[in-house]
Amino acid sequence: MTTQLTxxxxxxxxxxxxxxGPASFITHDLVDYARDRFxxxxxxxxQxxxxxxxxxxxxxxxxxxxAVAMLKDWLVRDEKVQPLKELQSLIWQHGYADGTLQGRLFADAQSAIEIWHAERLPIYVYSxxxxxxxxxxxxxxxAGDLRHWFAGHFDTSIGAKVVARSYEKIAGEIRLRPQDVVYFADTSAELAAAVRAGVQVVQVAKETKSANSRYPVIDDFSLVDIRRPADRLGAAHFPPVGEART
Ligand SMILES: [Mg+2]
Incomplete structure (x- = not known):
């Protein structure tokens, strides 16, 4: 059990x-879907x-x-290479469009994101x-189209998830100091990189055990309360509205 966190x-x-969301959706369902239809x-x-x-x-x-054989080798080995990622996205696009594929979020995570969005806290994704x-x-x-909940998206084109510089760059892109950003992830190596960049972190231990986590840890998003820091200057530092560049 984890406790309430502010x-x-x-x-x-x-x-x-x-x-x-469950790791199995991405590591199994999506990868299998693309492999089966390749x-x-x-x-x-x-053409x-x-x-x-x-x-x-x-x-x-x-x-x-x-090239086809190369892509297939990459696919079987689940290599994270750009041409394969592009191809997988094209295949997934069909699956999402015909309803075979549906994005899956944990219910508590979905509720928390909905609340943060309603509170106008900017929410970004780094995956x-x-x-x-x-x-x-x-x-x-x-639950339908949730894209409007997110202020922007980042992927590894900004840098690897275990590299501190990636998190510095993301903070720069969203025009905030690293310490004003909180990163939620399950993987310790990513959290460590974010911490090195000065970003606050919360470890989410839903599918993994982390009894000895070095970081604040939750197993349920309803346990976390996010507040804007009191601003001594009285001026809010909202990031620009719209899509983050990646
Ligand atoms: Mg993860």
Whole structure:
């Protein structure tokens, strides 16, 4: 059991996998979905401009002439390489559009995000999931289209999740000091990187045990209360409204 936690912050940064949604959805459902439909998708869409672009990027990146075979190897090994991510997003787009795929959030995380949004706390997402895949995910959840809850999205094009500089850059992008941002994630290595950048962190231990966490830890989002820090200058530092650049 974890206890009630109060955090003073001006913006919230969220990991997806294992934090606000089940890791199994991404590591199994989505990866399996793309793998199962890979051959059919390539056969049907090989001549489309988007797929041709992915194939030529694959050749350029790998040096291997058989781009389809290279992509398939990456897919089987679940390699986080850009051309594969692009292709997976295209395949997922079909699955989301026809309702086969639906983004899944933990109920308590979803309620908390809804409340923070209503309180006008800016909420950002930082995931190894591409920004495009994040928007597909939030655009087609079991609870409908939740994209309007988020002020912006970041993926690993800004830097790796275990590197402090990535969190400094995100704070810079959203025009806040690192200490005014609180990052929620399940993985200790990510939390450690955020801490090195000066970002506040909360470890979410829903699917993982973290009895000896070095960080404030919750297993239920209803336990966390986020307040804006009292501003001695009396001026609010709201980030700009709209999409964060990544
Ligand atoms: Mg995670």
């Amino acid at each position: 955090v003073e912050a001006r913006a919230i940064l969220l990991d997806i996998e294992g934090t606000i 051959d059919e998708f390539i056969a049907t869409n090989r 489309s401009p988007a797929v041709r672009q992915i194939l030529s990027e694959t050749v350029k990146r790998s040096g291997r002439q058989d 190894s999931f591409s920004v495009k895949a994040q928007r597909l995910f939030f655009g087609h959840t079991e």
